[in-house]
Amino acid sequence: MTSLLLALLVLGVIAALFGALLGFASVKFKVEGDPLVEQLDALLPQTQCGQCGYPGCKPYAEAVANGESINKCAPGGEDTIKKIADLMGVEPEPLDGAHEQDNTPKVAFIIEEDCIGCTKCIQACPVDAIIGAAKQMHTIISDECTGCDLCVAPCPVDCIEMRPIAQTTKNWQWDLNSIPVVELD
Amino acid sequence: MTEYLLLLIGTVLVNNFVLVQFLGLCPFMGVSSKTETAIGMSFATTFVMTLASVLSYIINSYILVPLELEYLKTMSFILVIAVVVQFTEMVVHKTSANLYRLLGIFLPLITTNCAVLGVALINVNEQHNFFESIVYGFGAAAGFSLVLVMFSAMREKLADADVPKPFKGSAIAFITAGLMSLAFMGFTGLVKF
Numbered sequence: 001m002t003s004l005l006l007a008l009l010v011l012g013v014i015a016a017l018f019g020a021l022l023g024f025a026s027v028k029f030k031v032e033g034d035p036l037v038e039q040l041d042a043l044l045p046q047t048q049c050g051q052c053g054y055p056g057c058k059p060y061a062e063a064v065a066n067g068e069s070i071n072k073c074a075p076g077g078e079d080t081i082k083k084i085a086d087l088m089g090v091e092p093e094p095l096d097g098a099h100e101q102d103n104t105p106k107v108a109f110i111i112e113e114d115c116i117g118c119t120k121c122i123q124a125c126p127v128d129a130i131i132g133a134a135k136q137m138h139t140i141i142s143d144e145c146t147g148c149d150l151c152v153a154p155c156p157v158d159c160i161e162m163r164p165i166a167q168t169t170k171n172w173q174w175d176l177n178s179i180p181v182v183e184l185d
Numbered sequence: 186m187t188e189y190l191l192l193l194i195g196t197v198l199v200n201n202f203v204l205v206q207f208l209g210l211c212p213f214m215g216v217s218s219k220t221e222t223a224i225g226m227s228f229a230t231t232f233v234m235t236l237a238s239v240l241s242y243i244i245n246s247y248i249l250v251p252l253e254l255e256y257l258k259t260m261s262f263i264l265v266i267a268v269v270v271q272f273t274e275m276v277v278h279k280t281s282a283n284l285y286r287l288l289g290i291f292l293p294l295i296t297t298n299c300a301v302l303g304v305a306l307i308n309v310n311e312q313h314n315f316f317e318s319i320v321y322g323f324g325a326a327a328g329f330s331l332v333l334v335m336f337s338a339m340r341e342k343l344a345d346a347d348v349p350k351p352f353k354g355s356a357i358a359f360i361t362a363g364l365m366s367l368a369f370m371g372f373t374g375l376v377k378f
Contacts, residue, residue, distance in 0.1 A: 007254050014244065014261060018268040029275040036282040065286070089221065089283060 036065045036087075043083045045075045048126040049148035056126075064088070071095050106162040107145040108152065112137050114159035121151035121160060189320050194375070196324030202300045203332045204362075204369040209300030213333055214358065216291050218344075223337035225284045226291060227330030229277060231323070233269050233295050234304055238322025240265045241305035242315060262305040263296075270296045300329060336365060 040061035047057070052072035054060040064070055070084045071093040078095060085092035110121070110130075117135040129145040132138025142165075152160050165171065202208045209230075216226045241262045249255055274292050278285045285292070295301060304325045308318045339361055348357050 003253070006252060007257055010248060010252060010254060011257060011261065011264075014248070015264060018264060022268060022271055025272050025275050029279040031278050036286060039282075087283070 037061050039087055040064050040084060043076075043080055043087065044073060045080065047075045047146055047148055048150070049075055049146070050150055051075070051148075069093065105165045106147040106149075107142045107165055108140050108147070108149065108160050109142075109163045110138055110140055111159040111161065112139065114157050116157055118156060120154040120156065124151045124154045126150060189316065192317060192320050193324045193327075196321055197328040197331060198369070198372045199375050201328040201332060201369050201372075202303065202325045203329055204366040206303070208303045209298050209329055212291055212294065212298055213329075213336065213362070214355070216288070217333055217337040217340055217358075220334065220337045220341055222288065223333045225281075225288055227326075227333055229273055229288065229292060230295055230298065230301075231326035231330055233266070233273055234301050234326035234329070235319065235322045236269050237262075237266045237301055238304045238308055238318050238325075239315075240269065242308055242313070242318040245309055246315075258309060259302075259306070262302055266301050266305070267296050300325060332365065332369075336362065339365075 037058070038061075041058050044057040044061060050056065051074045052060045054063055060068070060072065064084065070088065070090065071081050073080050073084075074095065078092075081095065082092045108129075115132075115137045117132060117137060119132065119134050119138070121138060122130045122132060126148065127144055127146055129141045130138050130151065131141065147162065149162050152162065196202075200206060203210065203213050212226060212230070216222050241258075244261055244265060245255075245258055249258055249261065270293060273295070274285075277288070277292065304322050308321055311321075313321055340358055343357055343361065352360065
């Protein structure tokens with residue numbers, strides 16, 4: 001009987017000691033969030049465009065950390081894929097065709113006659129490029145718009161469309177400095 | 186001193202835990218597909234094995250033997266191993282997120298790696314003293330690491346090799362492991378005990 005009690009006591013004491021050690025270690029080595037997700041998030045372009053199929057850059061970073069394929073970030077392009085591949089220790093892949101954007105710059109445009117003033121697009125806009133109030137017509141500040149097309153889906157009356165930016169002499173990239181003008185002698 | 190050196194070489198090469206005593210085969214097959222992961226696993230296992238053999242020696246000779254509770258040794262050794270593994274997991278999670286992700290489920294599974302419990306129990310059966318226990322634990326881990334890293338390097342080569350279809354994947358890996366085991370049997374008689 002005594003030996004049984006002794007055995008129980010000894011195991012109990014050992015277990016309690018180890019429990020205390022682990023408890024201490026879990027406080028001492030506490031991990032704030034998932035550091036890998038933070039590092040991945042820092043590599044993504046933070047346009048919050050959702051073209052990867054996730055509602056923003058942080059959720060996509062979490063998905064990549066859990067094994068989602070790394071080639072879905074269209075705004076980041078090959079450069080970002082390469083950096084993610086380096087961080088994750090995997091081979092870089094070409095950009096996923098389904099997520100490849102056509103590179104003509106676009107801005108959202110609200111067909112103002114159809115707008116019912118529901119403010120849903122304002123809530124969706126990640127860069128606050130839409131102005132308007134409830135039951136008032138909304139409009140888009142095209143200089144602020146990043147062309148992420150997140151406002152298109154929430155619109156209940158489909159009055160938002162993406163329009164390519166017309167090329168004018170103002171936004172044409174002149175690249176004057178890159179024209180090699182040399183003096184011939 | 187020579188005695189310890191002989192014990193170390195004997196454990197690493199002659200009585201290699203994986204290839205001669207056939208302990209710890211699960212991580213040997215499981216984490217050997219990439220060298221980087223294998224190296225990480227080697228470090229984690231080395232740390233756990235050495236520390237577990239020291240701690241279980243202390244518990245056995247200072248608590249269990251004086252109180253005549255030797256029948257509790259399997260249970261208390263498992264407890265020690267589980268704690269050391271948990272501790273290692275916390276440290277790895279804190280220090281290297283990438284390694285933590287690569288090791289994945291195999292890190293907590295060191296708890297059930299029979300080589301770790303094997304080291305602790307063999308230490309008791311062979312009546313090793315404190316330093317012999319440390320050397321034996323470290324030697325066993327070094328032997329495990331050695332063959333794990335060598336095997337993973339071979340498997341990386343095998344992944345590119347033109348293997349006949351019926352032997353692809355795990356089959357050729359098992360055959361390779363068997364050949365390595367045969368090669369390690371060549372060390373028999375290198376150290377006389």
